[in-house]
Amino acid sequence: MTPRSKRRIGLVCKCVVLGFFLILIMFPFVWMLLTSLKGTQGEIYAFPVQYLPNPVSFVNYVEMLWKGNFSTYMLNSLICSAVAAGCSVFIAILASYVISRFRFRFKGALLLFFLVTQMIPMFIMLAPLYQLLAKAKMLNNRWSLAFLYTNMMIPFSVVTLCGFFDNVPKSLEEAAWIDGCGYLSALFRVAVPVIKPGIAATVIFAFINSWNELFMAVMFIDVDKYKTIPVGLNGLILKYDIKWGEMAAGTIMSLVPTMCLFAFAQKYMIEGLTAGAVKG
Amino acid sequence: MKQKSKLRMRRTWFIFFMVLPAILIPMVFTYYPMVKGSMMAFQSYNLMNVKNIKWIGFDNFKKLFSHSASNSFYTTMFNTVKWVGISLFFQFTVGFGIALLLKKKFPGSGLYQALIFFPWAVSGFIIGIMWRWMFNGTSGVINDILMKMHLLRQPMGWLAEKGTSLYSCIAANIWYGIPFFTIMITAALRGVSEELYEAADVDGASPLQKFTNITVPCIRSVLLLTVLLRVIWIFNFPDLIYSMTQGGPAGSSNIITSYMMQLVYSLDYGMASAVGVLCILFLVIFVMVYMGFTKYGKEEA
Numbered sequence: 001m002t003p004r005s006k007r008r009i010g011l012v013c014k015c016v017v018l019g020f021f022l023i024l025i026m027f028p029f030v031w032m033l034l035t036s037l038k039g040t041q042g043e044i045y046a047f048p049v050q051y052l053p054n055p056v057s058f059v060n061y062v063e064m065l066w067k068g069n070f071s072t073y074m075l076n077s078l079i080c081s082a083v084a085a086g087c088s089v090f091i092a093i094l095a096s097y098v099i100s101r102f103r104f105r106f107k108g109a110l111l112l113f114f115l116v117t118q119m120i121p122m123f124i125m126l127a128p129l130y131q132l133l134a135k136a137k138m139l140n141n142r143w144s145l146a147f148l149y150t151n152m153m154i155p156f157s158v159v160t161l162c163g164f165f166d167n168v169p170k171s172l173e174e175a176a177w178i179d180g181c182g183y184l185s186a187l188f189r190v191a192v193p194v195i196k197p198g199i200a201a202t203v204i205f206a207f208i209n210s211w212n213e214l215f216m217a218v219m220f221i222d223v224d225k226y227k228t229i230p231v232g233l234n235g236l237i238l239k240y241d242i243k244w245g246e247m248a249a250g251t252i253m254s255l256v257p258t259m260c261l262f263a264f265a266q267k268y269m270i271e272g273l274t275a276g277a278v279k280g
Numbered sequence: 281m282k283q284k285s286k287l288r289m290r291r292t293w294f295i296f297f298m299v300l301p302a303i304l305i306p307m308v309f310t311y312y313p314m315v316k317g318s319m320m321a322f323q324s325y326n327l328m329n330v331k332n333i334k335w336i337g338f339d340n341f342k343k344l345f346s347h348s349a350s351n352s353f354y355t356t357m358f359n360t361v362k363w364v365g366i367s368l369f370f371q372f373t374v375g376f377g378i379a380l381l382l383k384k385k386f387p388g389s390g391l392y393q394a395l396i397f398f399p400w401a402v403s404g405f406i407i408g409i410m411w412r413w414m415f416n417g418t419s420g421v422i423n424d425i426l427m428k429m430h431l432l433r434q435p436m437g438w439l440a441e442k443g444t445s446l447y448s449c450i451a452a453n454i455w456y457g458i459p460f461f462t463i464m465i466t467a468a469l470r471g472v473s474e475e476l477y478e479a480a481d482v483d484g485a486s487p488l489q490k491f492t493n494i495t496v497p498c499i500r501s502v503l504l505l506t507v508l509l510r511v512i513w514i515f516n517f518p519d520l521i522y523s524m525t526q527g528g529p530a531g532s533s534n535i536i537t538s539y540m541m542q543l544v545y546s547l548d549y550g551m552a553s554a555v556g557v558l559c560i561l562f563l564v565i566f567v568m569v570y571m572g573f574t575k576y577g578k579e580e581a
Contacts, residue, residue, distance in 0.1 A: 014381050018392065021378055025396045025459065028410045031421055035413065047435065049424040095302035098295050110299065117310050119563070121516045123540050124556030125313035127320060127549035132313065151309040154302055183294050212403030214519060215541065230405055237409060237523060244413055251409055255402060262401045266394045269401075274467030 029255070036060050036248035044245050060249035069224050070250060073232040076142055077211055078257075080228060084149030085207035089199060091150070092157030097187050099158070100165035101173070111162075114155035122152075126219055133220060140223045148220075149210040156209075157202050160272060164198035165191065201268035204261045211258065229254045321557040325550035340554035352531040353539070359446055360535040363453070363521075364514050370454040372507065375461025382462065383469040393466070397459050404456065408523030411452035415439050415524070445525050445533040453520055457510065464506045468499040504574050511570075512563060536562075 038044045039057025064070040099107060129148070130139075138144035168191055176186040192199065214230040221227055227235070233250050236242065262269075324336045344353045378396075382389060399407065414422050417437030426432035438448040476494050485493070496503075518538035521527060527534035527542060534542070536559055543552035 018378070018381055022392065022395060024455070025399060028407075028414060028455075029398075031414060032410050045419040047419045047424065048427070049419065049421050091301045091305070094298040098298040102291070102295055104292075104295050110303070113303070113306070117306055119512065120314060121537060121540075121556060121559050121563075123537060123544060124317040124553060124560070125310065126317075126544050127325075127552065128313035128316035129309065132309075148309065151305050154306055158302055183291075208401050212405070214403065214405045214522075219544070230403065233405070233409065234523075237412075238526075244416075247409065248413065251406055254406060258401050259398070262398060263394070266397060267390070270393065270397060270463060270467075274464055 032248045032251050035244060036252050038245060041245070060245040061253070064246050064249045064253070068232075068246070069227070070229075070232060070253065072225065073227050073229045074253065076226055077228040077230075077254075079142060080146045080149060081207045081210040083143075083146040084153060084210040085203045087146075087150040088153035088206050089157050089161075089203045092154055092161050092202070093187075093192065093199070095154075096158045096161035097165055097191060100162045101170065111159070114158050117155045118159075123215070126215065129216075130219060139220055140226055142226050145217060145220060145226075145228070146210075148216055149213060152213070152216075153206040153209060157206055160202050160205070161195075161198065163272070164195040164202075168194050197268055198272070201265050201272055204265040205269060205272075208258055208261060211254075317553050318557055318560075320549050320553035322554075323550050325548075325553070327547035327549065336550075340550050341558070343551065344554060344558070352534065355531065356534045356536055356539045359533065360515065362446065363450060363535045364511055366447075366450050367453045367457060367514050368507065368510060371457035371461050371510070374454070375458045376465055378458070378462045379465035379469055382466045385470075393463065397463050399456055400459050400463075404517060404519030405523045407452065407456050408520040411448075411455075411520075412439065412524045415448050415452075439525050439533075440529060442529055442532040445529060449521050449524050449533055452524065453514070453517075456520065457514070460510070461506065464502065465499065468502040469495065472498040508567065508570055511566065515559070515563065 034051065034053060035044060037053040037056050037058070037060075038050075039053070039055070039059045043050055043053065098104075099110060133139050133144055136144075172194065173181075173186045173190050176190045177183075181189065212230070213228075214234065217228045217231045218234055221231055229250070233247070233254070236247055236250065321340055322335060322337060323333060324339070325333050344351075382393065414420055415438040417423070417435060417440055420435070420438070422438065423432065423435040427435070436444070438444050472495060476498070477490060480490050480494060515535075516537055518535060518541055521533055521535060521538045522541060525533045527538050531539075536555060540552050540555040540559070543549075543555060
């Protein structure tokens with residue numbers, strides 16, 4: 001065999017493997033989408049499986065949005081996640097800027113403080129948190145959920161943003177200070193605009209994480225009016241007889257925002273996540 | 281001189297107020313509940329029986345480790361080892377394999393990476409729902425595919441049988457975790473200097489020699505760190521099991537953290553916290569042993 005044909009065979013093998021892997025990764029999503037578009041129970045539960053919906057029907061979506069409370073759940077999820085993402089990243093910008101720029105005592109301890117919160121299983125905190133919220137009469141409240149998600153995302157956002165601030169040359173702000181800029185205005189007028197892409201990625205990451213959160217929401221919310229999407233779907237899945245058509249429609253709808261944000265920010269997110277890998 | 285100390289004060293106050301919210305909120309809503317939760321492990325603390333809350337020493341732990349027929353904690357621990365071990369092994373090997381194929385950039389490789397990385401952004405709960413439907417015993421697509429490939433004679437209730445429920449969850453978890461390894465290892469591989477390979481080519485090294493003598497040593501520290509973080513993460517990840525089987529049938533697919541969630545939702549906070557304290561203990565021991573074995577911390581420093 002000539003080296004050239006050998007290389008060609010290698011290339012074909014590579015393409016086949018990568019193609020197969022892509023199908024494997026995409027299949028569960030495609031299958032959920034197909035299920036959600038089937039109109040009748042007969043089609044959904046047919047065995048041997050009928051793969052393509054015929055005809056395409058949006059009955060399941062209509063059922064979820066208008067008869068169920070899914071639109072309320074979506075709104076709640078949206079509010080909680082947006083508020084949490086905004087607040088946590090704002091608070092994190094303040095803290096991470098100082099940590100990255102100033103030398104002061106306890107700086108190492110401070111970073112450790114944030115890292116430890118990422119390591120411990122959050123389940124151990126659920127019971128005391130429940131009591132804390134009950135005492136403050138904050139159970140079944142959209143804003144307390146948003147606040148808890150803010151709390152959940154602060155440490156991660158601080159650590160991530162520190163990495164971004166570290167890459168901004170300090171001379172930029174020093175010039176601003178000399179021009180009579182205060183610390184705060186130097187931060188927001190000079191440093192923040194430079195790391196805008198990093199901030200956007202962090203906001204999106206915080207949003208997606210809050211959007212996905214299940215256990216706290218299930219624990220602290222049991223009024224339909226304030227349920228988020230995971231809590232709503234959780235209610236459906238605990239029933240003895242799951243309506244898979246509606247379930248699939250709900251799943252697909254919950255994926256749409258994630259998909260849009262991910263498409264927009266995946267480049268930064270992959271870069272942020274793997275920054276350590278390249279350096280290491 | 282006075283001017284200078286005034287500036288210093290201003291600087292100190294500025295630092296203080298900037299970090300204050302980021303410290304205060306986690307203090308109250310993460311650290312306080314964590315300490316309180318750890319204390320509950322040594323109390324009889326069941327919300328179904330509020331009048332009887334008291335300190336009981338290690339009784340909760342004794343109950344967990346008691347040898348009785350109804351105690352499923354030993355199964356749960358063994359399941360956790362399988363859950364972490366098998367998931368990690370396949371996530372790592374397959375992820376590594378795909379990463380080797382992705383190392384050289386090709387037209388569309390950015391898009392390809394984004395597509396295979398997407399599951400990472402979806403919650404484990406939703407992933408669990410999707411796999412639960414695919415593993416469905418009467419009309420699941422997995423049964424259908426296996427039967428068309430003649431690997432299975434008749435449909436099987438994957439999640440409803442004790443023998444297969446845990447392994448079905450593990451299969452879903454492997455699928456969910458491969459992209460993370462692929463992305464991390466691809467980035468690490470691309471960071472290895474091309475000159476090293478060129479030098480090896482000049483010396484006439486075989487592909488296998490290049491792999492073991494250049495690739496692996498160069499990305500060793502990334503591999504070790506990724507594996508460590510993943511073990512902690514998979515261990516703390518009951519979401520998938522929660523939505524696929526709820527730990528069933530009869531606790532046969534429970535891992536420690538999903539077992540703990542059940543205790544929390546049944547309002548037996550004392551027992552739940554005891555399990556939580558054990559989780560932290562296991563993780564700390566694991567991290568120390570891992571660091572010792574791989575000498576990870578030392579060479580990094």
